[in-house]
Amino acid sequence: MSESTVRYSPRGRTRAIKSFLCQFLGHGGAQAGLVCLVFFLVLAAAPNTLVGPLQTAINATGDFLVPPSGEHLLGTDEVGRDVLNLVVHGARISLTIALLATVISLVVGTSVGITAGYYGGRVDVWLMRLTDFFFVMPSFVLALVITPVVLEVMGRGGDILGFRPSLFVIIVVIGMTSWAFVARIVRSQTLSLKERTFVDRARVVGSSNIVIMVKHILPNLLPQIAANGALVVAGAIYVETSLSFLGLGDPLQPSWGTLLALAQRAGAASAGAWWDLGAPGVCVLTVSLSFVLIGNALDDTFNPRRRVIP
Amino acid sequence: MPDTADILRLESMQVHFPIQGGLFDRVLGRPAGAVRAVDGIDLNIGRGEIVALVGESGSGKTTVGRVITKLAQPTGGRLLFEGEDMTSVRGSSALRPYRHRVQMIFQDAYQALNPRHTVFDVVAEPLRSLRLVDNASQLADRVSEALAAAGLNPPGDFFARFPHELSGGQRQRVVIAGALAVRPELIVADEPVSMLDVSIRAQILQVLVDLRDKHNMALLFITHDLPLAWSIADRIAVLYLGKLVEIGSADEITFNPRHPYTVALRNATPQIGGNADRGKLPALQGEVPSAARVPRGCRFHPRCPLAFDRCREEEPPAIEVGPQHLSACWRSEC
Numbered sequence: 001m002s003e004s005t006v007r008y009s010p011r012g013r014t015r016a017i018k019s020f021l022c023q024f025l026g027h028g029g030a031q032a033g034l035v036c037l038v039f040f041l042v043l044a045a046a047p048n049t050l051v052g053p054l055q056t057a058i059n060a061t062g063d064f065l066v067p068p069s070g071e072h073l074l075g076t077d078e079v080g081r082d083v084l085n086l087v088v089h090g091a092r093i094s095l096t097i098a099l100l101a102t103v104i105s106l107v108v109g110t111s112v113g114i115t116a117g118y119y120g121g122r123v124d125v126w127l128m129r130l131t132d133f134f135f136v137m138p139s140f141v142l143a144l145v146i147t148p149v150v151l152e153v154m155g156r157g158g159d160i161l162g163f164r165p166s167l168f169v170i171i172v173v174i175g176m177t178s179w180a181f182v183a184r185i186v187r188s189q190t191l192s193l194k195e196r197t198f199v200d201r202a203r204v205v206g207s208s209n210i211v212i213m214v215k216h217i218l219p220n221l222l223p224q225i226a227a228n229g230a231l232v233v234a235g236a237i238y239v240e241t242s243l244s245f246l247g248l249g250d251p252l253q254p255s256w257g258t259l260l261a262l263a264q265r266a267g268a269a270s271a272g273a274w275w276d277l278g279a280p281g282v283c284v285l286t287v288s289l290s291f292v293l294i295g296n297a298l299d300d301t302f303n304p305r306r307r308v309i310p
Numbered sequence: 311m312p313d314t315a316d317i318l319r320l321e322s323m324q325v326h327f328p329i330q331g332g333l334f335d336r337v338l339g340r341p342a343g344a345v346r347a348v349d350g351i352d353l354n355i356g357r358g359e360i361v362a363l364v365g366e367s368g369s370g371k372t373t374v375g376r377v378i379t380k381l382a383q384p385t386g387g388r389l390l391f392e393g394e395d396m397t398s399v400r401g402s403s404a405l406r407p408y409r410h411r412v413q414m415i416f417q418d419a420y421q422a423l424n425p426r427h428t429v430f431d432v433v434a435e436p437l438r439s440l441r442l443v444d445n446a447s448q449l450a451d452r453v454s455e456a457l458a459a460a461g462l463n464p465p466g467d468f469f470a471r472f473p474h475e476l477s478g479g480q481r482q483r484v485v486i487a488g489a490l491a492v493r494p495e496l497i498v499a500d501e502p503v504s505m506l507d508v509s510i511r512a513q514i515l516q517v518l519v520d521l522r523d524k525h526n527m528a529l530l531f532i533t534h535d536l537p538l539a540w541s542i543a544d545r546i547a548v549l550y551l552g553k554l555v556e557i558g559s560a561d562e563i564t565f566n567p568r569h570p571y572t573v574a575l576r577n578a579t580p581q582i583g584g585n586a587d588r589g590k591l592p593a594l595q596g597e598v599p600s601a602a603r604v605p606r607g608c609r610f611h612p613r614c615p616l617a618f619d620r621c622r623e624e625e626p627p628a629i630e631v632g633p634q635h636l637s638a639c640w641r642s643e644c
Contacts, residue, residue, distance in 0.1 A: 016472075197421035204379050205436035205488060206409040208402040219426040 023301050030297030033290035040287055044092040054089045054254075055081040065273045075275035077259075078266035086259055087279045093255040095287070097171050098236040104175025105232050109182025110225060114213050116183070117190025128187070135180035140239055143173040147248045166250040170243055174236045182228055189224055193217050223302035230295030234288040241284050256280040316354040317392060317496055317528050318378065318412075323351045324386030325373050329602060345602045347373045349552035350387065352628075355496065358526035360519075362539030362560070364575070365549035368598050371532045372417075374549070375498045378530065379414045380405055402439075410440050413489035417501040419481035423473040429484050430469040433457060436492045452491055460487035461517050479510035486517060496528040497521070504533070515542055536575050540564040545634075548572050551609045552601055554628070558635030568637040570616050608640070616641055 024030055043050065055061060060080035061072075068075045074083040116127035150169045159165070193199065194217065202212045243249065244257025251258065259280040263269075268276040325348040335342070348370045355361050365371045376382035377389065380396070389397045396408055413436070416422035423432055433453045436442075443449045457465035460483040473481055482502060489497055499518065503511040519542060521527045533539050539546050539560065546563040548556045548571065556569040567573045574594045596613050599605055605612050611621040620640050628636040 197416050197418060198424040200376075200381055201414070201416060201422045201485070201488070202424075202435065203381060203402070204409065204414045205492070206402060206406055206439040207435060208439070211439060215427075216424050220424070 020301065024297060027297040027300060029293035033293030033297065036286050036290035037294065040091050040095065040283070040290075043088045044095045047088045047092055051082070051085045051088045055085045057081070065268070065271060065276065067273075068275050074279045075273070077263060077273075077276050078268070083259075083275055083279050086254060087256070087283055090254055090256045090259055090280060091283065093167070093253050094237060094240060094257070094284070097167060097174070097240045097255060098233050098287075100171045101174035101178070101236040101240070102229055102233045104172065105179040105236070106182055106225060106229050108175065109179035110186050110218075110221070112179065113183035113186025114190050114217060114221070117187040118194055118209065118213055118217065120191075124187075127183075131180045131183045131187075134177060135184070137177070140177075140242060142177050143170070143239060143243055144246065144248070146173050147243060151248075164250045164253050166248065167253055167255075170240060170248065173243075174239050178232055178235055178239070182225070182232065185224055185228055186221055189221050190217055193220055223298070227295050227298035227302055230291050230298060234291040234295070237284060237288050237291070256284050260284075315357055317357045317359075318355045318530075319390040319393075320351055320353045320374070320378075320387065321390065322387040323348055323353075323374070323377060323384050323389065325370070325377060325382055326385045343602055345600075346552050346604055347601055348377065348384070349601075349604065351549075351552075351554055353547055353554065353557070355528050355530055357495070358522055358528055359545065360522055360529040360531060360543045362531045362533060362543035362546045363549055364533060364536055364539050364546055366534060366598050368551075368601065369549045370552040370601070371534075371549050372500055375414065375500045375530065375532050378496075378498050379412060380408065406440055409436075410442070410492050411495045413492060413494040413497050415482075415486055415489050415497060415499040415502045418505055419478065419485045420473060422485050423481060425473055427473075428469065429457070429462075429471050429473075429476075432473075432484055433487050433491050436488060440492055442492060453487075456487040456491035457484075459490050459517075459521070460484070461513065462487065478506055479514065482506060482510075482514055483517070486514070490521070493525070494527065496530070498530045498532070500532045501534070502531075503538070504535070511538075518542065536564065536572075537579055548575065551598060551604060553609060554636075554638065555610065556635075556637045556639075557628075558632065558637075562632060562635045566632075568631045568635070568642045569610075569639045570614050570641070571610050572637075608638075610639075 047054075053059075057079040060076070061082055062076035062080045064076065064078055064080050066072055066076045066080075072082050072084065074087065076082055077086070112127050112131060116124040116131075147166075147169050150173075151166055154165050154169070159168075163171070199212055199216055202216050207215070240255060241257035241260065244255050245261045245264070247261055249255055249258035249261065251262075254262070257280075260277060263273070263276040263280070266276070268274075324346075326344040326346050329343045329345060351374060353361070353363075353374075363371045363374060373382055377384050380399075383400075384397060387397070388395055391408060391412070399405055399408065427435075430453055433456050434449055437449055437452055443452055453469070454465040457463075457468060462468050462480065462483050468476075468480075468484070473484070476484065482505075486502070497518075502518070503514050506514060518529060518531075522529060531539065531543055536546075540563075543560045545558065546560050547554050548563065548569065550571050556563060556567065556572045563572060564576065567576055578594065594613055599609070599612065607623050608614070608617070608621040608626050611617040614621065618640070624640075626638045626640045628638045629642050631637045631642045
């Protein structure tokens with residue numbers, strides 16, 4: 001970048017961001033969602049300093065299925081592990097899986113949608129048929145089929161980018177099965193954006209198609225991508241929990257879904273151990289809800305009739 | 311009069327947009343029609359010449375501009391730039407030398423500016439994409455120079471502004487600066503002042519005329535406003551339903567029009583101080599026919615007060631009625 005753009009401070013952009021934040025934070029749903037989210041992000045960021053290392057059957061600190069008490073705030077599970085400890089460590093796994101899956105989903109969905117919308121014609125037809133395929137495919141069923149197959153092929157040992165293979169597979173599978181809805185939204189927005197005069201101007205001044213897509217169309221899509229991204233995270237948490245609940249999670253890196261599965265298998269419900277099922281369940285509910293609230297608030301803020309970022 | 315060597319030449323330029331027939335039409339074997347937006351135009355623009363293209367909405371004048379700037383692909387005819395055939399050249403890298411020399415100014419300056427780009431980004435974009443600068447300081451210099459030439463002073467004050475922080479006139483100046491930045495030889499200006507306040511129009515027009523005077527830049531000025539065309543152009547071409555009906559020097563077209571359509575256009579212009587000096591023809595009746603159903607014979611005959619039998623059967627060619635003055639009307643033969 002040139003020195004001149006640095007020398008002249010971008011006051012226009014700062015002001016736009018400021019007024020966007022004001023409007024976004026004035027939204028009741030956004031406030032509630034952000035508070036919950038920040039709380040869980042803190043848990044996920046430092047589980048060891050908050051509740052100590054992850055407990056296993058070997059270093060479990062309590063008796064079996066003890067109800068919540070001063071010593072174990074959320075009670076213990078069937079092998080005596082502290083549920084609070086498990087839930088806090090689960091936050092890190094669950095949130096990481098959901099966020100990484102969302103990143104994959106947004107990158108794939110945005111690329112496919114923008115390419116289909118911009119080039120149109122045959123490219124559009126084929127990419128959209130592919131999208132339709134993933135769109136009508138119940139992503140949960142697809143994930144349920146793909147995950148064990150991939151695990152069988154790759155094996156459960158070792159780790160990929162710090163994740164046990166089973167978690168890594170879940171991330172990729174959720175990402176690959178949730179992009180269709182993003183692609184459709186991005187395509188429809190691209191169709192209207194590419195007819196705008198500034199795209200014609202960009203062509204006349206010699207910008208290539210790639211530059212037009214990245215510099216002209218993509219920045220104008222960001223509001224929609226952000227709002228829908230938050231909804232994708234909520235969906236990803238839900239799918240991850242369900243897959244883990246059905247036993248596709250990893251017992252050594254337990255997410256909330258895995259904890260629910262373990263509690264259910266130990267008969268926590270019939271034993272009256274509500275804390276064992278309730279704690280992870282409430283966490284899943286709260287986090288999904290807060291992402292949905294944030295997504296809706298973003299959607300509201302970016303609404304073209306009331307949008308503040310030009 | 312400027313140098314007569316042509317910089318740009320359109321030869322029987324055609325742009326037809328096919329109409330997609332419904333399933334029913336296809337089954338019945340009905341022929342799919344076409345919207346004949348531009349239907350055989352011959353036009354040349356000399357170096358440093360200002361040519362105005364005048365026509366009603368729907369006459370195809372914007373499409374002509376889009377063909378010249380390679381935003382629309384012609385379905386027939388040739389586009390010659392300095393004798394070189396540019397008709398079938400496509401792709402941003404192949405067109406780079408052409409883009410360097412032909413630029414465009416858009417009608418709606420607000421739409422033509424990306425709301426997320428600063429003025430600096432807008433003006434720097436052609437310099438970057440056409441690889442005309444080597445380093446950042448050269449880029450900043452060229453951007454300042456272009457902004458100053460378009461009348462935005464001091465240029466530095468505008469670098470970090472966004473389009474929504476500018477007035478309508480300033481926005482149009484930014485669009486002009488973006489076109490000037492590459493120092494083109496031909497600018498296509500599509501109704502550059504129609505969205506502006508009357509008080510700002512004169513300033514913008516002055517910027518355009520100055521460019522011609524200082525840099526010998528040619529200008530194709532697309533407008534619906536005959537008096538405006540007269541005030542800026544050397545020559546005026548009148549377009550009706552995709553075809554040129556009359557072309558000649560600005561004074562000839564304005565004060566001695568030969569085609570009944572041009573006469574009607576002139577008469578439709580409101581004048582301060584009453585309408586004492588009106589031609590003998592009544593104002594135009596009816597709408598411009600659809601370009602999908604161009605009338606047989608002379609395309610103006612359904613609205614022409616002077617039409618006679620021949621007009622309904624045969625399409626008139628361009629007939630020379632004076633020095634460099636052509637009119638496509640059977641009446642101008644005699």
